[in-house]
Amino acid sequence: MGHALPGWAPAVGGTGCVFCLYSAHEDASARMGFQALRCEGQPALHARTVGDDSVHTAQGGHMEFGCFFVGQRPLLHEQYGDGQQRNPLPIARTDAQVYHDILKSAQLAETLGFDSVWIAEHAFSEHSIISAPHSLLAAIAAQTTRVKVGVACSIVPWYHPLRLAQDLATLDILSEGRLQIGIGRGYQKQEFDAYGMDMAESRERFLEGMDITLKAWRQERLAYEGQFYRFPEVMVVPHPLQHPHPPIAMAVTHSPASVEAAVAHRWGIVTVGSTFFPAAPEADDNLITLYRTHMLASGVAPEELTIIAARNTYVAAREGEAQAFMQPRFQWAGDLARYLRSPVSTLARTGGLRGYEHYARDPFIDPELVQRRGQEALGAIGTPAQVTATIKDLQARHVTHFLCYMDLGGLTYEQMAPAMRLFAEQVIPHFK
Template sequence: MTQPGAAPSGPSPALGFGLPTSGAWATADAMATVAREAEAAGYHSLWTFQRLLTPIEHSWGSSYDSPHDPLVSLAYAAALTERVRLGVAVLNAPFTTPLQLAKAATTLDEVSAGRLDLGLGAGWAQEEFDAVGVPFARRGARFEEFLRCLTAIWTQDPVEFDGAFYRVPRSHVDPKPRQRPHPPVLLGGAAPAALRRVGRMADGWISASRADLRRIGEDIAIIREAATTAGRDPDRLRIVCRGVVRLTDGADRAGDPAARRPLRGSAEQIREDLAALAAAGVTEVFLDPNFDPAISGPGADPAESLRRAMHLLETFAPGR
């Protein structure tokens, strides 16, 4: 990846924005404001994420303390918008079943007129697996079978699936999604096995909030190689980056410029970072204010959080 601060050539990625999802600022009014303004400002997409609980013994970070359900939030945004795509990054597949998710996602795809981008993950928190009664062991195998079963439900009529983890008796499962053959399925994950799974099985990848974006090109290379090996066209894969952004009034010049984390600093620095991400192979970045503790953290004032988020939205508005 081009070093942040340099001015790479080439286009910038498509830009999305994080819907108010976690913290005191994530109210119905704030969701409506961000959804409407993001669409009016020309953003390509809106995004949510999932967490089921917060452990008492240790913290996963304030961004995960109080999130709303991601699909319900996207359905609300769908009713308030007409064009912008609606994504979840990510929903943990093992916490539901392929049949239940197929029905919910199909309904969301219908009410949004075919705007759903379904991001799925294998899950990583033992506490959440315990809470939903699903074994933590063999997560990868369970996830891959989930994906195969979900695809069968969406694309076969009648459908019949008999696996090690999931079974659907010979049945009609209707309606089918508005998007054909089904909504884009994008996978999370950072381990090499997870990246190779993207190349083999999915429509694209969503990077994690803690990803080191300075080496994202290495992850993309693993995905592309796996796609090629599987006989798939790597150029058709979407590479979506969650942009944990920190916009400052002035340039971030602390320490070694090469060590500055991408998407942190002045608007000019962040725009340079966006271009660098595109040069590395990223096709879309969504700026996610939910991962800024000043916006979603404990003690943050909801009105001030919304003001900060709207300043970010307006600063990088694609259509203005």
């Protein structure tokens, strides 16, 4: 099992908020939307790729490993609810330094033998300064040749779906078929407010956006009349290199509705803390178990499942060294996460935000829920042996892909590189 730090659980859970969620309380129209998407073309859990398909599937004890960079940039002086100032770094970094460190780290990940490199998408806070992820991912693809590349997650409601389809298809071509796609609908209210969007519409915008995006990849010409998007017949170009499209994984962290959507489309799933969160208050099964059960029942073979777990990761040689190094970063990240997630949780408790009802008790910021459900293996922090044991536990829970969330609290390239090397040399070989 994972080795939890005393008092760090809320912060660990908070850092998981890079992924975007569905509500458990979907209505009939949303269910119809899921089914409509499912009927469009032939959904594929794994795309037919240029080259070896085995990178998409963990078989017989084999696990895929990726590096995940969020692009955090702690401010030199910042205050949250308790008025205390915290910054785990002695100095603040520039935006350019954050981006260049990610590029160097991505190249190192390829050299060390990692299977994939992923980046986040967020805007308007130091939690992540990657607000144009497709541009950054194009640079990563240009500076690497082998690793799969992906965004976890592209926040679908923010995009015109034709633009999203074009951007992702272009990335797949430029990366020579190495693109993997993570999708979500967003959870930070300040982001929707800044873009002038009604957050309560995010579910419907997500459904309609994905309907158009999938059709754009499968059809030569497309016209559409929807609730949010209407356009005459247009020629849709370019198309992705992978056919019919790159592999898609949907973020599932809170709700069974997310699992239902992923199963309906035969998408993979991305989890942060949901490995240990029940699928419903009265249920014993967690979301991964729920997903796997329904996928197998629908005829998908176990070796075709894609279950991705992203965890804060840091490896050091000596006992206690990694935990001590990461402690202030977890504290900073937890404070920021509560600040960013609380507005949605508050509105959900009063029924003031349709589609986010499940946030009424947010397991990433509610101390009681975190204490009860969240301490175990929300981070892979420790010696190589400790981290290996944590990941083996996740593997026993049917996780097929492990993403090392490397830059929590604004770690620099110089701070990440030794941990990445140690992970590659002394952890990955146990799973190959």
